[in-house]
Amino acid sequence: MKFTLIIKLFFMLMISLKVQANQNVLKSQYKRPDSIPFPSNNQYSSTKAMLGKMLFFDPRLSKDQNLNCSSCHNPSFGWEVPLAKAVGAQAQPLPRHAPTVLNMAWVAPFFWDGRAPTLEDQALGPIESEVEMNLPIDEAIQRLNKIPGYQYWFAKAFPAESINQETILKAIATYERTIVSTQAPFDLWVNGDENAISDSAKNGFDLFNGKARCSTCHTAWNFTDNEFHDIGLLDDKDLGRYALTNQAVNKHAFKTPGLRNISQRAPYMHDGSLASLESVITHYNSGGLPRTSLSPLMSPLSLSTKEKTDLIEFLNTLTGPAMVVSLPVLPQ
Numbered sequence: 001m002k003f004t005l006i007i008k009l010f011f012m013l014m015i016s017l018k019v020q021a022n023q024n025v026l027k028s029q030y031k032r033p034d035s036i037p038f039p040s041n042n043q044y045s046s047t048k049a050m051l052g053k054m055l056f057f058d059p060r061l062s063k064d065q066n067l068n069c070s071s072c073h074n075p076s077f078g079w080e081v082p083l084a085k086a087v088g089a090q091a092q093p094l095p096r097h098a099p100t101v102l103n104m105a106w107v108a109p110f111f112w113d114g115r116a117p118t119l120e121d122q123a124l125g126p127i128e129s130e131v132e133m134n135l136p137i138d139e140a141i142q143r144l145n146k147i148p149g150y151q152y153w154f155a156k157a158f159p160a161e162s163i164n165q166e167t168i169l170k171a172i173a174t175y176e177r178t179i180v181s182t183q184a185p186f187d188l189w190v191n192g193d194e195n196a197i198s199d200s201a202k203n204g205f206d207l208f209n210g211k212a213r214c215s216t217c218h219t220a221w222n223f224t225d226n227e228f229h230d231i232g233l234l235d236d237k238d239l240g241r242y243a244l245t246n247q248a249v250n251k252h253a254f255k256t257p258g259l260r261n262i263s264q265r266a267p268y269m270h271d272g273s274l275a276s277l278e279s280v281i282t283h284y285n286s287g288g289l290p291r292t293s294l295s296p297l298m299s300p301l302s303l304s305t306k307e308k309t310d311l312i313e314f315l316n317t318l319t320g321p322a323m324v325v326s327l328p329v330l331p332q
Contacts, residue, residue, distance in 0.1 A: 149331020
């Protein structure tokens with residue numbers, strides 16, 4: 001009898017060690033990078049980043065001087081805004097939810113439909129869009145050239161260059177690449193602190209990489225494959241990436257968002273239609289709206305109530321301490 005019990009305990013230990021080993025392999029796939037990647041044609045400098053921060057928060061880059069980049073990408077709300085749809089010029093709702101600008105150094109292409117190949121290209125879109133900041137870039141250049149403070153800082157950041165479209169966009173993109181989520185409890189756990197997250201969250205991590213199939217799209221440290229999928233949301237009017245590619249596989253397909261600081265970023269999805277993480281999990285559990293373009297990765301999950309709770313507990317561990325973001329003194 002005692003020998004049988006010893007054998008059982010031995011096999012239980014072996015199973016536990018195997019589970020732990022598998023979990024350690026999975027954890028390594030989500031390890032935070034040690035540095036921020038910058039493109040060769042727009043390398044980092046502190047002066048360039050500081051200038052970009054000024055431009056990011058400056059309402060003079062909008063036609064009526066009442067909007068800036070942070071109007072849709074507010075640091076207090078995970079660099080989004082807590083509205084289903086972003087609000088643009090003349091206080092009109094925009095067609096889509098504002099995506100976060102967190103961790104954009106690891107993202108490409110940009111926008112929900114991927115229409116901008118680089119962060120520099122992305123920075124131009126909202127400035128010139130008639131329904132957003134509504135300021136043609138030529139007018140923006142003229143406006144900035146009339147501000148002595150900007151003449152000074154552009155000369156510092158871009159010696160021998162002028163205030164032009166390229167330097168404006170390079171400065172904004174450089175600052176945006178420095179917006180990186182803080183170290184979260186999940187990161188501490190990945191680095192070996194077993195007490196950093198709860199047992200429920202650890203179960204949620206296993207579900208995330210297993211039964212719930214979240215990791216088929218939400219990959220690597222920023223939890224995105226940077227690809228486009230139709231996940232079967234009820235909004236069937238917005239064709240997503242299809243409008244750019246005209247390929248049937250891209251109908252209703254939108255960019256996979258990263259999950260860092262996700263608990264700060266409600267509501268969710270490209271249309272802001274899901275108000276909470278609970279509703280997000282419920283949607284995926286259902287398998288989404290059946291249609292020909294629905295991603296083959298989507299199907300009912302049959303998650304139990306406890307499994308849903310564990311998943312949400314894990315997702316909450318991806319949010320770190322609040323960032324301290326001081327507003328820049330704008331050039332005069």
